[in-house]
Amino acid sequence: MKIFIAGWKELSLVDVLENVSFTLWLPFCNFRCPWCNNSSIARGKEKKLVEIDEIFEAVKRAAPFIDYFHVTGGEPTLQARALKYLFKKVKNELGLPASMDTNASVPEMLEELINLIDHVAIDVKAPLNNSKLYSKVTGLDPLTGALMLNKVRKGLEIASRAKFLELRTTMVPGFIEVKEIEQVARTIKKYLQGNGRRVYVVQQFIPYETISDTELRNRSRTPPELVKTAARKAYEILETETYYRTLEDGTVKVMPEQKFKQPSV
Numbered sequence: 250m251k252i253f254i255a256g257w258k259e260l261s262l263v264d265v266l267e268n269v270s271f272t273l274w275l276p277f278c279n280f281r282c283p284w285c286n287n288s289s290i291a292r293g294k295e296k297k298l299v300e301i302d303e304i305f306e307a308v309k310r311a312a313p314f315i316d317y318f319h320v321t322g323g324e325p326t327l328q329a330r331a332l333k334y335l336f337k338k339v340k341n342e343l344g345l346p347a348s349m350d351t352n353a354s355v356p357e358m359l360e361e362l363i364n365l366i367d368h369v370a371i372d373v374k375a376p377l378n379n380s381k382l383y384s385k386v387t388g389l390d391p392l393t394g395a396l397m398l399n400k401v402r403k404g405l406e407i408a409s410r411a412k413f414l415e416l417r418t419t420m421v422p423g424f425i426e427v428k429e430i431e432q433v434a435r436t437i438k439k440y441l442q443g444n445g446r447r448v449y450v451v452q453q454f455i456p457y458e459t460i461s462d463t464e465l466r467n468r469s470r471t472p473p474e475l476v477k478t479a480a481r482k483a484y485e486i487l488e489t490e491t492y493y494r495t496l497e498d499g500t501v502k503v504m505p506e507q508k509f510k511q512p513s514v
């Protein structure tokens with residue numbers, strides 16, 4: 250069986266929180282996020298058709314050094330049949346935990362894959378109760394954006410069965426500020442209450458050269474203090490493991506604020 254891929258990296262330290270992964274990028278995406286830093290992969294400009302066995306052999310070589318076999322994109326669920334075969338093979342023959350990064354907008358395919366995946370990472374692009382903003386952040390027309398948002402809610406419901414669920418939001422300038430992060434937190438809270446490890450990560454916007462939208466490419470990165478403030482607010486709402494991720498500080502866990510007692514005199 251064959252699958253379209255954009256590339257892979259044998260050892261990655263940044264794709265699965267606190268773990269080492271073999272990361273595979275799959276091309277194509279059904280969203281058009283103007284801030285996407287993988288836009289050429291998402292648009293299928295970087296792709297080649299390879300035998301799944303070729304990928305499997307590379308994962309097998311990396312297996313002693315990795316914690317997860319991680320698949321990202323683009324949107325991996327757009328090639329769910331081939332991906333299911335690959336996940337099964339890696340799990341059954343190498344016993345490796347599997348991980349997938351998805352936008353959650355193809356719930357029927359996520360349902361097909363969920364029992365094979367140990368860690369699911371979902372980029373929650375905007376508050377789930379604001380389809381206008383969700384459409385803008387994902388570069389979709391309002392009608393398609395609203396339809397997609399419905400699917401994303403179903404996708405999140407399915408993903409909430411994963412052992413390790415990691416939801417993330419990027420603070421895209423002009424779209425997602427501290428107030429929007431608070432709204433995202435309120436609308437995702439129910440998906441982060443199941444059993445297993447439940448994590449939320451607030452990410453800094455970084456104007457990578459690979460971003461296709463010129464205006465966004467010329468913006469500054471989100472000030473780290475703002476990312477930190479947003480993550481703290483989210484933590485207070487979610488009461489679950491929360492992190493902020495910036496170029497300056499790396500990935501940092503938000504800790505409960507210490508309340509100091511006034512010394513008695």
Ligand code: SF4
Pocket residue numbers: 278279280281282284285286287288291322323324352372387
């Ligand atoms: S969903 Fe992800 S891969 Fe697809 S366009 Fe948006 S940021 Fe890029």
